[in-house]
Amino acid sequence: MKACGYCTLILLxxxxxxxxxxxxxxxGVAGDTWQFGPLNRWAYTHIREILPTKDIxxxxxxxxxxxxxxxxxxxLEIDLNGxxxxxxxxxxxxxxxGILVIRNGVAIAELYDGTLNAERTxxxxxxSKTVTSLxxxxxxxxxxxxxxxxxxxxxxxxxxxxxxxxxxxxxxxMKDSSNWxxxxxxxxxxxxxxxxxxxxxxxxxxxxxxxxxxxxFLPDVGHDSSRKGKFAYKSGTTDVMAWILEAATGKRFADLxxxxxxxxxxxxRSAGITVDVSGFTLASGGMFATLRDISRVGLLxxxxxxxxxxxxxxxAWMDDVFDHAGDPAWPFKSxxxxxxxxxxxxxxxxxxxxxxxxxxxxxxxxxVSPSTNTVIAMxxxxxxxxxxxxxxxxxxxxxxxxxxxxxxxx
Numbered sequence: 001m002k003a004c005g006y007c008t009l010i011l012l013x014x015x016x017x018x019x020x021x022x023x024x025x026x027x028g029v030a031g032d033t034w035q036f037g038p039l040n041r042w043a044y045t046h047i048r049e050i051l052p053t054k055d056i057x058x059x060x061x062x063x064x065x066x067x068x069x070x071x072x073x074x075x076l077e078i079d080l081n082g083x084x085x086x087x088x089x090x091x092x093x094x095x096x097x098g099i100l101v102i103r104n105g106v107a108i109a110e111l112y113d114g115t116l117n118a119e120r121t122x123x124x125x126x127x128s129k130t131v132t133s134l135x136x137x138x139x140x141x142x143x144x145x146x147x148x149x150x151x152x153x154x155x156x157x158x159x160x161x162x163x164x165x166x167x168x169x170x171x172x173x174m175k176d177s178s179n180w181x182x183x184x185x186x187x188x189x190x191x192x193x194x195x196x197x198x199x200x201x202x203x204x205x206x207x208x209x210x211x212x213x214x215x216x217f218l219p220d221v222g223h224d225s226s227r228k229g230k231f232a233y234k235s236g237t238t239d240v241m242a243w244i245l246e247a248a249t250g251k252r253f254a255d256l257x258x259x260x261x262x263x264x265x266x267x268x269r270s271a272g273i274t275v276d277v278s279g280f281t282l283a284s285g286g287m288f289a290t291l292r293d294i295s296r297v298g299l300l301x302x303x304x305x306x307x308x309x310x311x312x313x314x315x316a317w318m319d320d321v322f323d324h325a326g327d328p329a330w331p332f333k334s335x336x337x338x339x340x341x342x343x344x345x346x347x348x349x350x351x352x353x354x355x356x357x358x359x360x361x362x363x364x365x366x367x368v369s370p371s372t373n374t375v376i377a378m379x380x381x382x383x384x385x386x387x388x389x390x391x392x393x394x395x396x397x398x399x400x401x402x403x404x405x406x407x408x409x410x
Contacts, residue, residue, distance in 0.1 A: 023115075025049065032203025037383030040362065041097070044123040044381055045115045047288045048272065051200060054254040054281055056262050056271040058293075064266020064307060066292060066299075068107035076101070076109045078403040087111060087404065094363060094396050095381050095389075097122060098291040102299065102375040103408050110291075114381060121271065121288040122379040125360030128273070128287035129238045131257060131297060133345035136172065136241060137305070137317040138260040144248045147172070154244040157215070162223040163240050171241050172344045173231065179224035180234035184361065184385035190221060191235055198276035213278025214239055231327055231342050235284040238345060242283035253281040264312040265300050267293040285360060291377050298366040298375035301356070321346050322354035322370055357401075359394070361385040367401040372409045376401050 026042050034043040034050050043050055076087040088111055091099065097116040101109040116122055124131075139145050145154070147169040152159040154168075162178030163171065170176045183189035187205040195201035196209035197217040221236060242253040249256060254273050262271060271293060274286035300306075301321075305313030326339020326348070334340050339350035349355040353371035358364075363380025378401065387393030 030203075031199075031201060032205070035201065035362075037095070037381060037388060040383075041095070041114045041381040044097070044288075044362075044379070045120045047121070047123050047274065052275045052277075053272045053286075053288075054252070054275050056254050056258045056273060056287070056289075058258075058267035058270050059263040062263065062266055063268050064296060066102065066107050066295065067105060068102075069110065069292070072100075072107040072110040074109070074111060076111075076404065076407055078400070078407045080399060080403045087400075087407075088113070090400050090403070094392055094400060095383070096363065096397075096400070097379045097381055098377075099404070100291050100295045100377045101404055101408055102295055104373050105299065108408050109404075112291075116291070116379060118290065118292060119269070121269070121290055123362075123364075124287045124289060124294065124379075125285045125362055125364050126235065126238075127294065127358040127360040127364045127366060128283060128285050129235075129345040129360075130301075130358035130366065131261060131287060132238050132241055132245075132253075132283045133172065134261050134297070134300065134305075134313050134317075135245060135253075135256050136168075136344070137313045139245055139249060139256070141314050141317075145244065151240060151244065154247045155240075157219050158240065158243070161219045161240075162221045163237070164223075166228075168241070168244065170229075171237050171244075174234055174237050174342055174345075175227075175229050175231055176234070176237055177223055177225055177228040178234060178237065179222040179227070180232075180236050182233050182235060193217075194236060198280075198282065200274065200276070200282075211277050213276040214243075214280035214282075215278045218243070230329055231331060233342075238284040239280070239282065241345075242281065253283055257287075261297070261300075261312065262293075264310060265293075265296040265307055267296060269293060291379055294366060294379075295375060295377040297358075298368050298377055301366070301368050302370055302373065302375055317344065320344070321348065321356060324348055326350045357398075363397050365397060365401060367405070369405055372405060374405050374409060376404055 029039050033039050078087050097114040098112045151163040166176040181189040182191045196206035197212050199211045269290050271289035273281045304315040304318045321343050324343040327341040341348040347357045355369045358366040362382045365378040367376040383389050
């Protein structure tokens with residue numbers, strides 16, 4: 001569904017605060033519409049009703065409390081682009097479904113809109129990649145993988161793919177030599193063909209695509225030697241890493257997430273992940289979780305991989321991400337004094353303060369600021385992958401996150 005279709009239905013979706021807990025399936029949710037606005041506002045909190053999924057269990061007897069939740073404010077005054085306004089109002093400008101703000105380990109503010117609430121899970125899209133990073137760190141710490149070995153060393157089925165001779169470190173930084181194309185608006189791009197091959201997307205975009213699953217789709221992705229050593233964002237690269245983790249451990253990716261991350265962080269609720277027709281769990285963007293639990297992932301990051309006295313992820317892994325130098329060949333425009341980078345499936349702002357973000361299409365974020373000891377988790381339902389409405393997109397979302405950080409640290 002295009003943005004224009006969104007405009008005709010917006011009042012239906014946002015006209016009533018009762019939608020915060022509304023559970024009725026809206027008319028029109030189908031394989032070719034669920035990803036896009038306005039139907040994604042309901043769909044992202046009801047993924048199990050739309051796609052095949054696999055559970056990522058928590059450990060209900062070992063939930064890690066987030067101090068301050070009972071006293072967290074339900075709104076916050078922020079300065080956004082020179083204008084004082086309530087965070088709740090700013091959320092509506094970016095189709096934000098929920099924000100949880102934690103400072104010095106204590107919850108400061110928790111806000112919900114749309115169909116999201118504290119108990120419901122929300123699709124994370126590419127925030128899933130950061131969870132994949134943390135699982136990789138844990139598996140490497142146990143000596144089960146070597147980041148200097150190649151993809152073909154672990155998965156012979158990928159020996160003729162575009163990733164075959166790339167190292168695992170190349171994959172983590174998305175500096176591999178596959179010819180993957182991440183154009184969400186192009187039906188013939190690799191990312192959209194993958195959606196169709198997985199069965200995640202149906203309709204006009206998929207008329208010429210066979211539903212075969214990732215175990216058959218990924219080996220056919222081609223090679224581009226000119227990309228070697230240069231950052232280019234490629235979702236399939238994360239799925240390749242998940243396949244490697246499965247091969248190295250003999251366990252399915254969702255089970256690795258549960259055992260190595262979800263249970264150790266003391267998640268309050270089980271998460272889940274979408275599964276394609278071949279049973280492949282979609283590490284690149286298929287996870288869904290509650291806002292509170294994805295905030296616990298942010299706390300794991302800011303605490304250098306530690307939960308209480310337990311070192312879940314090596315501290316050196318997170319220090320490497322926080323302290324990484326800016327990429328001199330960064331392919332996007334950046335403002336003076338900012339030196340962005342991408343490291344281990346995590347985006348580095350490059351502000352000299354170690355600020356990093358996990359980021360997903362349609363407006364999903366974990367904002368981690370070590371310098372102010374602030375974690376902000378945010379779920380959204382932008383009308384399309386990159387925005388889809390005037391002023392909606394990454395720049396607007398990042399402005400809100402930074403304004404919130406300033407409001408709670410001034």
